[in-house]
Amino acid sequence: MGQMDGMVAIVTGASRGLGRAIARAYAGEGASVVISARRQSPTGLAGTLEETATAIRNAGGDVLAIDCDVTDEAQVNEMVRQAMQRYGKIDVLFNNAGAMVLGESIMEIDANRWEQLMRVNVTGPMATDPNQGGGVLYSASKAAVHMFSYCLAEEVRDHNIAVNILSPGGLRSEGSAAIPWTQRDWHERVDPSALGPCAVYLALQDATTFTGQLASRFDFGTTWGPGVR
């Protein structure tokens, strides 16, 4: 028996890194997983949606892979439509897709650059729902999505839906590996699969149990998580 037997979960940005790890963790707990990423990644990083889907199927899991750029509302709507057509419900959304370009100073960020990253990191999560070395723009985008999530948690509380923010800490993802300064703390970073238990716990919450929280990987099992009141 898996903890997520019978559940349906969407995981965005599942072609590599954290999204791939969480999709595999959810499928391993018995969930049917809808995974998405862009049809063609402009990043040049390793990892494709089909590879993630194959890994899940080979492990005996149920998966539906859908190309979707989260900055394109029509593509997001189509992903949800296909998920509903196949499964008839969506229990969990792991809003993971994000761009992690760091290292640029505030002097290097122009209006186009600002708009581009905000579209992926803020508008993307909004559409799917209802600082180190110069991370000013990245950090601003994440602060925005944190406030968005706190407000969404209140807005959907009456529907008994939990909305939480999972702060994973430093990861050894493909995206991280492409950022030069991450080599400085690479030894402290963890494989994204380490976040599986955190993400599964959050997937099992509702508005009466745990919502509107910034849940840090470092506090899992101490201030939040199984057995913590």
Ligand SMILES: NC(=O)c1ccc[n+]([C@@H]2O[C@H](COP(=O)([O-])OP(=O)(O)OC[C@H]3O[C@@H](n4cnc5c(N)ncnc54)[C@H](OP(=O)(O)O)[C@@H]3O)[C@@H](O)[C@H]2O)c1
């Ligand atoms: N790595 C860390 O240390 C760390 C720390 C804190 C928070 N985070 C956050 O955790 C999340 C995942 O990070 P990661 O390290 O796994 O990153 P990653 O290795 O760069 O993977 C990012 C994923 O997001 C997808 N993606 C990017 N833009 C997209 C778009 N417009 N539409 C759809 N999919 C898109 C990518 O797919 P395609 O390119 O194939 O489309 C890929 O699957 C991000 O939100 C990141 O900000 C990471």
